[in-house]
Amino acid sequence: MRSLTSRRHHKAARLLLVAVALLVTGGIYAVVSPAASVAAPTPEETIARGKELFAVSCASCHGLNGEGLASQGAPSLVGVGAAAVDFQMRTGRMPMANPLVQAPGKTNPFTPEEIAAISLYVASLGDGPAIPDPDQYDPSGLSPEEVAVGGDLFRTNCSACHNFQGSGGALPNGKVAPPLLDAEPIDIHEAMRTGPGEMPVFADQAIPDKDVKAMIAYLDQVHAEPSAGLSLGGLGPVSEGFWAWVVGIGGLVLFAMWITKKAARR
Amino acid sequence: MAKPTTVDPEVPQGQRPQRAEPSVAATAAAGSVGWVDDRVPVSSIARKGLRKAFPDHWSFLLGEIALYTFIILLLTGVFLTIWFKPSMAEVEYEGSYALMRGIPMSEAFASTLSISFDVRGGLLIRQIHHWAAMLFVAAMTAHMLRVFFTGAFRKPRELNWLIGVGLLSIGLVEGFAGYSLPDDLLSGTGLRFVDGLVRSIPIIGTWAEFFVFGGEFPGELVIPRLYMVHILLVPGILLALVSAHMALLVYHKHTHFPGPGRKQTNVVGQALFPVYMAKAGGFFFIVFGVTILMGALMQINPVWLYGPYNPAQVTAGSQPDWYMGFVEGAIRIIPNWETHILSTTWSWNIFLPGVGLMGLLFTGLALYPFIEAWITGDKAEHHILDRPRNAPNRTALGVAGMTAYGLFWLSGGNDILATQFGLSLNAITVFMRVAVFVGPVIAFIVTKRICLSLQRRDRERVLHGSSSGILVRRPDGGYTEAHAPITQAEAFTLTQHTELPALEVSETTDQHGVKRTGKRTSRLRARLSRWYAHGRVPKPTAQEIADAGHHGEDEADHAVEPAAGTGELTSSGEPASTH
Ligand code: HEM
Numbered sequence: 083m084r085s086l087t088s089r090r091h092h093k094a095a096r097l098l099l100v101a102v103a104l105l106v107t108g109g110i111y112a113v114v115s116p117a118a119s120v121a122a123p124t125p126e127e128t129i130a131r132g133k134e135l136f137a138v139s140c141a142s143c144h145g146l147n148g149e150g151l152a153s154q155g156a157p158s159l160v161g162v163g164a165a166a167v168d169f170q171m172r173t174g175r176m177p178m179a180n181p182l183v184q185a186p187g188k189t190n191p192f193t194p195e196e197i198a199a200i201s202l203y204v205a206s207l208g209d210g211p212a213i214p215d216p217d218q219y220d221p222s223g224l225s226p227e228e229v230a231v232g233g234d235l236f237r238t239n240c241s242a243c244h245n246f247q248g249s250g251g252a253l254p255n256g257k258v259a260p261p262l263l264d265a266e267p268i269d270i271h272e273a274m275r276t277g278p279g280e281m282p283v284f285a286d287q288a289i290p291d292k293d294v295k296a297m298i299a300y301l302d303q304v305h306a307e308p309s310a311g312l313s314l315g316g317l318g319p320v321s322e323g324f325w326a327w328v329v330g331i332g333g334l335v336l337f338a339m340w341i342t343k344k345a346a347r348r
Numbered sequence: 349m350a351k352p353t354t355v356d357p358e359v360p361q362g363q364r365p366q367r368a369e370p371s372v373a374a375t376a377a378a379g380s381v382g383w384v385d386d387r388v389p390v391s392s393i394a395r396k397g398l399r400k401a402f403p404d405h406w407s408f409l410l411g412e413i414a415l416y417t418f419i420i421l422l423l424t425g426v427f428l429t430i431w432f433k434p435s436m437a438e439v440e441y442e443g444s445y446a447l448m449r450g451i452p453m454s455e456a457f458a459s460t461l462s463i464s465f466d467v468r469g470g471l472l473i474r475q476i477h478h479w480a481a482m483l484f485v486a487a488m489t490a491h492m493l494r495v496f497f498t499g500a501f502r503k504p505r506e507l508n509w510l511i512g513v514g515l516l517s518i519g520l521v522e523g524f525a526g527y528s529l530p531d532d533l534l535s536g537t538g539l540r541f542v543d544g545l546v547r548s549i550p551i552i553g554t555w556a557e558f559f560v561f562g563g564e565f566p567g568e569l570v571i572p573r574l575y576m577v578h579i580l581l582v583p584g585i586l587l588a589l590v591s592a593h594m595a596l597l598v599y600h601k602h603t604h605f606p607g608p609g610r611k612q613t614n615v616v617g618q619a620l621f622p623v624y625m626a627k628a629g630g631f632f633f634i635v636f637g638v639t640i641l642m643g644a645l646m647q648i649n650p651v652w653l654y655g656p657y658n659p660a661q662v663t664a665g666s667q668p669d670w671y672m673g674f675v676e677g678a679i680r681i682i683p684n685w686e687t688h689i690l691s692t693t694w695s696w697n698i699f700l701p702g703v704g705l706m707g708l709l710f711t712g713l714a715l716y717p718f719i720e721a722w723i724t725g726d727k728a729e730h731h732i733l734d735r736p737r738n739a740p741n742r743t744a745l746g747v748a749g750m751t752a753y754g755l756f757w758l759s760g761g762n763d764i765l766a767t768q769f770g771l772s773l774n775a776i777t778v779f780m781r782v783a784v785f786v787g788p789v790i791a792f793i794v795t796k797r798i799c800l801s802l803q804r805r806d807r808e809r810v811l812h813g814s815s816s817g818i819l820v821r822r823p824d825g826g827y828t829e830a831h832a833p834i835t836q837a838e839a840f841t842l843t844q845h846t847e848l849p850a851l852e853v854s855e856t857t858d859q860h861g862v863k864r865t866g867k868r869t870s871r872l873r874a875r876l877s878r879w880y881a882h883g884r885v886p887k888p889t890a891q892e893i894a895d896a897g898h899h900g901e902d903e904a905d906h907a908v909e910p911a912a913g914t915g916e917l918t919s920s921g922e923p924a925s926t927h
Contacts, residue, residue, distance in 0.1 A: 226446040226447070226449040226450075227449050227450040229446070229447060230441075230446070230447055230448055230449045230450055230451050231450070231451075233447050233448070233451075233655065234451055234655065234658075237533065237655050237658070237661045237663065238658070238660055238661050241661060241662070241663035241664065242661075242662050242663060242664060243664055244664065245663055245664040245665050246533065246653050246654050246655070246663040246664075246665070247653045249664075249665070250664070250767055251663075251664025251665060251763055251767060252664070252762070252763035252764075252766035252767045252773045253773070254773050254774055255772060255773070255774055256766075256771070256772030256773070256774070256775070258766070258767055259664065300447065303446075303447060304447060304653065307447075309647045309650065310464075310471055310475065310647040310650060311475070311643075311644065311645045311646045311647040311648075312645060312646050312647060313647050313650075314646060314647060314648075316653075317665050317764055318534070318663075318665035318666070318667055318764075319534070319649075319665075319667040319668060319669050319670065320665065320667050320670075320673075320760075320761040320764045321764070322482065322648050322649070322669070322670070323482065323669060323670025323671075323673065324670075325646060326479065326482035326483060326486055326642075326670060327486055327670070329642060329646070330479065330482065330483045330486065330638065330639075330642060331413070331483065331486050331487065331490060333638055334409075334413050334483075334487075334634070334635060334638055335406060335410075335490075337631070337634045337638070338406040338407075338409035338410070338413075338631065339406040341406075341409070341627050341630060341631055341634070342404045342405055342406045342408075342409065342627070344627070
């Protein structure tokens with residue numbers, strides 16, 4: 083578990099992400115235009131392409147103009163911003179397969195360009211948070227004190243739902259706050275700014291980008307650090323109590339059986 | 349096979365070891381032993397002590413786990429006191445754990461971090477201490493269940509049962525106080541919980557809070573106070589109670605499971621020296637080793653992840669250690685009941701599950717031996733344990749109690765259950781609200797039925813032997829299953845228990861029509877007694893056994909007969925074949 087997570091938070095992974103993000107935000111251009119002779123799509127063209135894709139994949143629930151369909155329980159997307167679409171689609175939440183209590187995260191079948199197109203389209207419906215630039219969420223270069231403050235902010239704002247080290251937690255009515263072990267820096271930034279599902283929005287005025295970066299850095303480092311033995315799921319005293327009975331009392335009872343069975347040799 | 353040693357009965361009261369006349373041998377062995385022996389008769393005490401018999405059954409070691417983990421707690425606890433600072437004064441962290449650098453926190457929390465990261469071996473000791481605390485209470489609980497289900501609490505051991513109940517309840521206090529000391533987020537959340545419990549006491553709640561916390565929560569005093577409680581007051585009481593517990597154990601001697609040669613007047617087992625000494629000593633090292641391995645390999649209470657207590661924070665998965673989980677669970681599932689009378693608030697939603705449930709549990713445990721004796725009218729001494737099936741109502745009551753406890757306990761982890769098993773938090777709550785009442789009733793009925801079936805099976809075995817699985821075709825074409833007779837020893841084990849008759853309501857007047865005075869059996873008591881005795885499967889009488897041996901003369905192998913070599917039932921030699 084630990085080693086996997088740390089690998090995921092490897093420096094190279096971060097660089098890769100930055101590269102991907104650059105690709106998404108800046109450069110549909112390079113991929114979409116197969117020939118140099120074809121002009122790069124204008125924003126209008128991209129929005130039009132986004133609207134097409136939206137009509138195919140999203141309109142059945144969100145309506146042809148993103149106005150939301152009450153019958154599907156799908157909210158209006160006017161004003162949710164490009165960041166919301168980017169977050170929901172990259173993490174595989176949207177398009178929802180069927181309206182469940184909570185869209186499960188799954189692998190996302192869309193290309194970055196398609197997501198960018200739909201994002202741009204939805205952003206054109208009304209103002210909302212934009213997809214962040216890497217320098218808004220890149221956690222490198224912070225001092226230990228700043229990262230420690232990030233930890234304090236995380237415990238104050240997020241641990242009530244996501245647990246003290248982001249192992250996840252339960253919410254009323256079958257909803258859950260997912261574990262954040264696999265969350266990428268950009269996910270964390272976008273989730274805070276757009277407030278998916280039951281999660282509240284943490285706007286720029288409440289927690290500026292600087293603090294978001296510190297929180298991201300804290301989560302990165304706390305997940306990378308070794309635990310003091312098996313972490314038992316990082317769930318707190320419930321799992322500790324469970325293992326105390328199973329390993330401790332269970333194991334000692336087996337030893338007790340063995341030692342009382344053992345006959346003395348004379 | 350070891351020869352079980354039979355330690356013979358001795359009148360417990362007052363029979364002091366014989367006053368030593370300075371024998372030739374003693375004077376000759378004029379060494380220090382001899383010198384001491386002339387003053388305190390150690391060697392004769394030792395001779396008797398060394399021959400003290402310990403029954404060989406694993407369940408008799410549960411109490412030893414508790415004892416040994418307590419010793420581990422004392423040792424590791426002393427280590428922790430050397431560096432722990434019980435102070436709530438605020439400092440800025442400057443230790444070596446980078447992810448806390450510069451965060452304001454109490455000295456208590458800072459010193460816990462320093463034990464974890466800067467004191468050599470400190471983290472290991474902290475983890476051992478905490479695992480040992482979990483095991484200490486768990487072992488006491490398991491030990492208590494063993495005592496309960498085998499009826500070991502009956503006369504003359506009621507006092508020791510009461511001491512045990514005291515140990516368990518005070519153990520909870522000790523564990524809770526320790527859990528609160530590091531002043532991390534979970535400590536503080538737990539203290540806040542207790543603050544709520546205290547405040548929920550009707551009328552005096554608020555005053556009680558100010559008394560405990562020296563002002564409003566959290567104040568500056570509670571950690572120093574808890575520290576005193578945790579390292580001085582409660583360990584002192586625990587130590588005294590443990591000593592009394594052991595002294596009574598030696599005085600009453602061990603109980604033992606029924607079997608041939610096992611009488612109310614003896615104890616069959618291994619002598620303390622050398623066999624049991626080796627076993628118990630070995631087991632001590634095993635308990636020590638397992639606890640250390642747990643401390644080394646399994647993370648517990650990672651306070652550096654929880655962070656210092658901050659009343660503005662709370663984390664998902666805020667739970668107490670397991671032994672307070674049942675109270676937490678009750679609080680989580682109770683509806684939000686409150687009444688307002690004049691200017692006072694009566695928080696039933698906290699008072700009932702918190703103060704009420706704990707009170708109910710420990711009062712119930714303390715009173716049970718007396719209630720049972722009152723119902724059965726049993727005034728005899730018991731040194732032979734009950735097989736749980738032979739006390740079906742007690743066993744069923746115990747399982748019902750465990751079920752209720754377990755359901756409350758699960759409710760305490762409702763959020764973890766929800767995330768780990770993909771359930772809805774609300775559905776769990778609704779289910780538990782019903783289950784804590786219905787579950788124990790079902791558990792009672794099912795357990796009682798199982799006990800009675802087992803009794804019936806015992807009766808069958810005694811009367812007809814054990815089924816051999818061999819079908820025999822008779823000359824007339826029918827089939828019968830051959831039954832192998834059980835050994836005399838087993839037959840003894842299965843039938844040794846006494847069946848007390850139900851109490852009758854006493855006449856209010858004697859045969860002359862004069863009103864009776866003195867103790868009478870009330871209607872209620874008689875009814876309870878009848879209920880208690882009702883339904884049990886009578887054990888076969890000697891006549892029935894004899895008849896069973898004859899009823900099919902053609903089935904020669906049906907009879908119960910002494911197995912070869914078993915000889916007399918009570919000749920202690922052969923262990924019963926029923927283990
Ligand atoms: C007898 C049963 C005892 C129980 C059930 C118990 C339980 C606990 C628990 C649960 C903690 C929190 C530990 C942590 O996570 O760090 C704790 C802490 C502590 N205990 Fe005990 N303890 C016991 C005996 C003792 C004794 C005898 C001493 C000292 C003489 C002691 C000294 C301490 C200290 C100093 C701490 C706080 C230090 C720290 O957490 O790093 N304990 N105890």
